[in-house]
Amino acid sequence: MAQKTDIEIARAADKLPIREIGARLGIDEADLLPYGHDKAKISQRFIDSLKGRPDGKLILVTAINPTPAGEGKTTTTVGLGDAINRIGRRAAICIREASLGPNFGMKGGAAGGGYAQIVPMEDMNLHFTGDFHAITAAHNLLAAMIDNHIYWGNALEIDTRRIVWRRVMDMNDRALRQITASLGGVMNGFPREAGFDITVASEVMAILCLATDLTDLQNRLGDMIVAYRRDKTPVFARDLDADGAMTVLLRDAMQPNLVQTLENNPAFVHGGPFANIAHGCNSVIATRTALKLADFVVTEAGFGADLGAEKFFDIKCRKAGLHPDAVVLVATIRALKMNGGVAKEDLARADPEAVARGCANLGRHLSNLKGFGVPVVVAINHFEGDGDAETAVVTDYVRQHGAEAVLCRHWAEGGKGAEALAERVVALAESGASSFAPLYEEQMGLFDKIDTIARRIYHADQAIADAKIRDQLHAWEAQGYGHLPVCMAKTQYSFTTDPTRRGAPTGHDVPVREVRLSAGAGFVVAVCGEIMTMPGLPSRPAAEKIRLSETGHVEGLF
Template identity: 75%
Template sequence: MGFKTDIEIAREANKKPIQEIGAKLGIPTEHLLPYGHDKAKVSADFIKSLDGKDDGKLILVTAINPTPAGEGKTTTTVGLGDGLNRIGKKAAICIREASLGPNFGMKGGAAGGGYAQVVPMEDMNLHFTGDFHAITSAHNLLAAMIDNHIYWGNELEIDERRVTWRRVLDMNDRALRDTVTSLGGVANGFPRQTGFDITVASEVMAILCLAKDLKDLETRLGDMIVAYRRDRSPVYCRDLKADGAMTVLLKDAMQPNLVQTLENNPAFVHGGPFANIAHGCNSVAATTTALKLADYVVTEAGFGADLGAEKFLNIKCRKAGLSPSAVVVVATVRAMKMNGGVARADLNEENVEAVQAGCPNLGRHIENVKSFGVPVVVAINHFVSDTDAEVEAVREYVASMGAEAILCQHWAKGSEGTVELATRVAEIADADVANFAPLYPDKMRLFDKIDTIAKRIYRADEVLADKKIRDQLRDWEEAGYGNLPICMAKTQYSFSTDPNLRGAPVGHSVPIREVRLSAGAGFVVVICGQIMTMPGLPRRPASETIRLSDDGLTEGLF
């Protein structure tokens, strides 16, 4: 039998007016700012009125290292949220917004899949409510104001060779990684080398996702370091008087977006920093709002647990005072086989030995998440080609790691396929057995924090950093930034910095290429190996097959 595509399923959704979805969470109609019939922003005034209300239970969904076989983290997040509602719990979902870059590139959409999706799928994967455009505009306004300030006499004495604020675009465009601006003579300013990052790597994105409210947002924007003077003293965004106008541009973007699952359950979709080059979590504003309105909030963190979960627990939870009650690690039989050395073309054939050979990747993620003091459940995201023997091999392995694995069929069956997982996760959350603590204390030296992540999460032998990088970290400590957490930028495909090292590698090193201070967001970005902050398009980008059909419907998004 032929399966329907995600977009075909989404198009058949029986959506309810967004006011009805808001009513499920007790959000009055006047506090929903509608974008059409099926999307709305939740007003800042309403969010403020929730202060003092008790929080629900926070459940994080993370995964093994991604493979081309697919893992289905967002799909499982949606399926679990629907499953909790199915068993009579008041649950909401919190996920990230999709970037246009991977949409038109290789990765496709970010709204779940099969019968575990958030809708409207096309809108969410395209312009949605315009948040990313607002972030791009605010970021580039600051870039324009820096060059303009230098042009009109440079009162702040900015060293043009030390402008650290690059430009951004929400597109995969490798041609813009390194650029020269202001060519063409005196009227266009002073030529200098700079470049573009993708919008989701912008510090403005990170700030929007970590700020509590507009006042906090403006303070953090002002705190951003954009350049240095010749004496190496920092120039802040507020020195250029850009923080006020940037906040105005971000006023609506700061308000969380409410949409719905295929089963008409509430879903907050807000913010979207990449997990390999940024901190990979949806906004604090959306998560904390959802916790005031629902008894259970299911959220996800990008890519494998070595990136997304580590940053969720060490950065987002630390900054926002959040404490998860349970963590779900998503795995698939197919991905276990790939980690066990099976080629993609052979994944549909039963191979229990390869499943067992690939399980150590999953095992290491279980150990790592447990080290934060949080209970772990494994969700086996079911594919049609999985055999009973292969599923049993994963179950047995997970049991040997002191956790349990539950087979989930939400892709094919919606919430009916996650009743067992939802029941178990609710039991664990209600038991209050979590004893969460971040991996390292605020007071630890910056390099020691990097070393801790590399050794305890990646299981590396050493961190390779030259004198220039170590001196830079020491300078930031002396400037008062030593208490910041670390945001590692590395490949998502491996525990190591080599994307080809699958499984659970040991004996590897973590080379640091560059460190960047995100003083407004409140973390230090550590760029490892060959990671790019502006991705490129693949040889055959998804955009080649995206088009409007004769009846005006979007085709080719997946």
């Protein structure tokens, strides 16, 4: 019998009406804003009513550097959440929404896999509740208002050479990275260079994911710097009176989305900044709401721990006052083999020696995570064909490095396959062993923060930047932005800025090509190496295989 695909498993799910999932969390039906029968938004009124409740325990799931072999971070997040519920504890899951760009590009869907999935899978990977469309619209409304203001006399004296607000769309389109706008004559405005980023790199996305309520959202939107005058003083979104209309467009998007796992456990899916070009975490409002409603909240941070976990700790936790209680570091035997030099087509062959070589990548992430003061357990996400000798290499390596590795079979067995991991995670979270602290202090200089991440997380010799970039950072410090954390935009595939260098390389530098001030979100973006804030499609995009079947079902989406 042929093995079912993820989408076939998801389509066969025995879903409960979303009001029943809400009821399990104590959410009255009147506080659920349904989008069909299987998904809903949670009202701000209900969220406001939770402020006096104590928080549950916060669990972060992260991973080694991603490879084409697959690691299964989201799958493990879902499987662990289901498993904690199976052992009699109340758990909720918090993950990001999926971007259309990677769904139709290379990565595919982002709702878990096998029997550890969140449903409805097709909706989550397509338009869902329209949050990304609202963010795109709000972002581009501001872009239109900038050009319109200039067209009608430019009372703010915006220097058209120094407009820093680009447009966005939720799709990979390299042709839009750099464009010339307003061609075609006087009626179309003043020609200038412009460009597009992908929606998940938008500062509006970051703000929605860090804001605590609509008032905070509007204040942050107003704080965004969109351009500079000839005297280099900043022009803010509120100077254009754009923050109010943007907030209106984002009113519904600000409310967290509630869905369920295949095992009918609650899942909050809200927000979606990428971790390689943004801060890579689901929304603060969803995480805080879940912490008020469950004993344990299992959340993830994008890509490997060098990006997602670092930003989770240094940006999200710092900004939101969150205190993580335990970390799960996900690895697969297949991915460790690739880090050990094995080609993708040779992964089926048993090779404990390659696994041992690849463990250097796992060990570096493990050491980095321990540096934040949070207890760590390693989850070995099992694939069919993994050998016992290969698994033993990993468990022994992790034990020698002062942690424990747990073999998990949640992809094939659902929550049942991760019960051992759940027991260990609950014990760690309840042990009180977490002494979380961010990597650097707020008063450290901006370039020193970049350099600290490069040295301590990427194990580089140094971060390097030319005088123009350093001068820009000094200018922002003089303007009062020196206390902000930094968000590194860097390839997810390596500790270096070279995506082909796997394992645990040393003897490299981290070149900073550009810096961007996200004053509303509250961080400075350092663009490193060749990373692009508007990705391109691969030679054979996933979109080529996505279609509707004769029965009207989506096919090819993961």
